[in-house]
Amino acid sequence: MTFFPMADFQAPINGRFSAPNDMQFGAEALALLRDEFNIPTKWQQVIGDVGEMQFDRPSLTALLDGWFGSGNQQVRTAIEHATAIVYYRHQTAVPVVDTLVCDDASQFKLLTAKLAACWIHDGRNYEKLSPVVPRHAALLNTFRQRYRDYYESLRQYRASPSTERAASLGFEFDELFASRTGYAALDARIAKTAAKKNELLTVLSEPSVPLHNNASELQARVSARRRDVSLHSRSLPGVRAMDIFTTLVQTSKKLGTSAYAYLRDCLRKRFELTSLAETIRSAVEDAKLQAASR
Structure with a gap:
């Protein structure tokens, strides 16, 4: 069983997956669009004709531009969401979340098997x-x-x-x-x-599931406070740079590591400190052992 508090969870819709194919058409996506998004029958037929196919984001954008032009934004968004959700459910690059701890945010209900x-x-x-x-x-x-x-x-x-x-x-x-x-x-x-x-x-x-996601909500506010100060980045590389360094600082804080010392170690290429990724893996294994011993 895998769980995440809401603010730690990166939904597939936000484009953070690095895999080349991140949108999945087919029977599962069509079922979502029909039963959950309730798109018109006309477009259900069009999507059904596409069959089982994966698209990267630029290819999907080109396809939807050909179908809708600048109109029909609601159906377009539904297709983007449904195909991203289906891709996420079957990808193996990141753990698929079974249980998500959140508030009353109904938009997460299709992403996980269970909402807490x-x-x-x-x-x-x-x-x-x-x-x-x-x-x-x-x-x-x-x-x-x-x-x-x-x-x-x-x-x-x-x-x-x-x-x-x-x-x-x-x-x-x-x-x-x-x-x-x-x-x-x-x-x-x-x-x-x-x-x-x-x-x-x-x-x-599921006793391993937290009772609240307050700590994660507080972490999410870090980005909000940064945005209050600097507003928005002017370019996509700027957005990525802010995300990367905010993540490094906050992850270091959670793991009890000095972000300054860690970055200094990396930039000087000494690599004397344990990588954050390895520290996280060790923490996960420790948590699994503790859960198994209960």
């Missing part, structure tokens, strides 16, 4: 409630404490999972989120959380 919901994101919705009546404020505070207590129980379960405790936590979820307080806004919010039971309780069947 972020508890911190869900909890923030309760913080947004602004009761005016003192009784409502007291009800909200009481429920939020019960919410935090349940979340702490999930954290403890994740550290030491068991079948019996998983079943118990499932029942506790039903009891907690079946609550009705009489504060309409709070009750509506509780019902929305209850509707996401399967996504929020992924950890009960």
Whole structure:
């Protein structure tokens, strides 16, 4: 089982794959376009006639330009997304993600076999409630404490999972989120959380899946803050340079390595420090061993 928090996940649509063929036409793409994107029957027939073929990005752009010109942007985008998703599902250059931890972002549902919901994101919705009546404020505070207590129980379960405790936590979820307080806004919010039971309780069947993706969200903000300062790069090489160096700095920070020392070692071609790639591989193997020993 492979999982990624949302902000660590690079979707195939953004063009980061280095493989020459990154768009896959065929029966699977056609099924997505028909069942999920609901494109017109006319274009379903056209795409079906293409058959099982791969296109690189420039070739696909040329094909779609011939079909649509500058119009029909919605269908064009659907084709780009569906063919990229199908390619991603079958490529071997990067791990295919089985479970993705995210907020309520529905655009990720086609990329992974399962979506797990972020508890911190869900909890923030309760913080947004602004009761005016003192009784409502007291009800909200009481429920939020019960919410935090349940979340702490999930954290403890994740550290030491068991079948019996998983079943118990499932029942506790039903009891907690079946609550009705009489504060309409709070009750509506509780019902929305209850509707996401399967996504929020992924950890009960897959204890290795995180309860939240908050750390990844914070990492994603690094790029946003950089953009606030420098706006956008003027060229594609500039975009790549910013992405590369931001990734190097943030990866070094996560691994406890000095980015300055690492870059200095590379630029001076001494290669005395372990490469980041090798450090990541070692960390992954250690995580696998820890998971297997549970």
